[in-house]
Amino acid sequence: MKKEALSSSSTGCKTRILAINDSMEILAGKWKFHIIGTLMLFEKLRFMELLREVDGIGAKMLSKELQDLEMNHLIKRTVLNTKPLTVEYELTDCGKTLGPIIDEIAKWGITYRSTLYQKNETSPAAI
Amino acid sequence: MKKEALSSSSTGCKTRILAINDSMEILAGKWKFHIIGTLMLFEKLRFMELLREVDGIGAKMLSKELQDLEMNHLIKRTVLNTKPLTVEYELTDCGKTLGPIIDEIAKWGITYRSTLYQKNETSPAAI
DNA sequence: GGTATTAGTTTCCTTAAAGAAACTACTTTC
DNA sequence: GAAAGTAGTTTCTTTAAGGAAACTAATACC
Numbered sequence: 001m002k003k004e005a006l007s008s009s010s011t012g013c014k015t016r017i018l019a020i021n022d023s024m025e026i027l028a029g030k031w032k033f034h035i036i037g038t039l040m041l042f043e044k045l046r047f048m049e050l051l052r053e054v055d056g057i058g059a060k061m062l063s064k065e066l067q068d069l070e071m072n073h074l075i076k077r078t079v080l081n082t083k084p085l086t087v088e089y090e091l092t093d094c095g096k097t098l099g100p101i102i103d104e105i106a107k108w109g110i111t112y113r114s115t116l117y118q119k120n121e122t123s124p125a126a127i
Numbered sequence: 128m129k130k131e132a133l134s135s136s137s138t139g140c141k142t143r144i145l146a147i148n149d150s151m152e153i154l155a156g157k158w159k160f161h162i163i164g165t166l167m168l169f170e171k172l173r174f175m176e177l178l179r180e181v182d183g184i185g186a187k188m189l190s191k192e193l194q195d196l197e198m199n200h201l202i203k204r205t206v207l208n209t210k211p212l213t214v215e216y217e218l219t220d221c222g223k224t225l226g227p228i229i230d231e232i233a234k235w236g237i238t239y240r241s242t243l244y245q246k247n248e249t250s251p252a253a254i
Numbered sequence: 255g256g257t258a259t260t261a262g263t264t265t266c267c268t269t270a271a272a273g274a275a276a277c278t279a280c281t282t283t284c
Numbered sequence: 285g286a287a288a289g290t291a292g293t294t295t296c297t298t299t300a301a302g303g304a305a306a307c308t309a310a311t312a313c314c
Contacts, residue, residue, distance in 0.1 A: 019235075022240060023233070105228055109148075116200070185304070
């Protein structure tokens with residue numbers, strides 16, 4: 001019986017794969033890490049500040065991504081009753097728990113680059 | 128002078144953001160983490176085994192993702208001269224360095240879920 | 255010869271992601 | 285009253301991602 005030799009391995013592995021799917025569903029898209037990373041740096045930022053700070057993003061995208069992140073309790077949105085009305089965005093405690101992931105990803109990105117440069121001179125993909 | 132109070136912060140932060148972009152460009156898409164995670168578990172898998180193991184993926188997607196990963200030196204593709212011709216995929220040393228990222232993401236996914244269940248009973252987004 | 259397995263590729267199609275520009279609504283400053 | 289700044293939303297369009305099914309080509313088995 002060769003069949004079902006592998007397929008849907010031990011229970012812990014399923015949990016692991018589901019956990020990865022959960023994380024990536026929340027963090028998917030071009031801008032999530034960028035926005036979260038920026039908020040880690042500046043602590044509190046207003047909409048227009050984020051729009052200037054997150055390089056290349058448009059108002060629509062920023063608005064949508066912020067809503068996503070707020071829905072998932074990663075950032076907090078506070079409306080201040082200032083004269084022309086400003087809104088402040090900041091990471092929640094839950095959002096701050098993403099620190100290690102972002103650190104790990106940033107670290108990998110840096111070592112990955114330097115590894116490639118060491119191994120071959122010919123640019124291997126999109127360098 | 129209120130202007131340029133923030134915008135394009137210290138040099139290290141730019142590097143960090145670029146590194147994150149690098150990583151995510153390579154790891155973007157619905158299936159990358161899934162495939163890599165599976166190859167971490169099984170060490171070596173043939174195309175058809177991956178097709179069965181990676182839940183829900185189609186032949187076209189798998190083929191494309193494997194090519195991407197190979198281009199970026201994260202997996203190695205070996206053609207065996209067996210009777211009906213088989214191909215073996217495995218992680219490279221470089222690919223294996225993704226271990227900590229995947230661990231961190233899986234860990235976060237699990238604690239994120241449990242945090243939500245502790246805080247509120249009402250399902251907050253896609254639970 | 256007919257069926258099955260291997261590893262894909264090709265074609266066609268749908269949906270989701272992303273961006274540009276214009277627009278709303280309110281307030282302050284000149 | 286006109287201009288500019290706040291925080292978005294709306295509309296329209298393009299591009300990318302992803303999937304289903306059929307197909308190639310080689311070989312082996314019965």
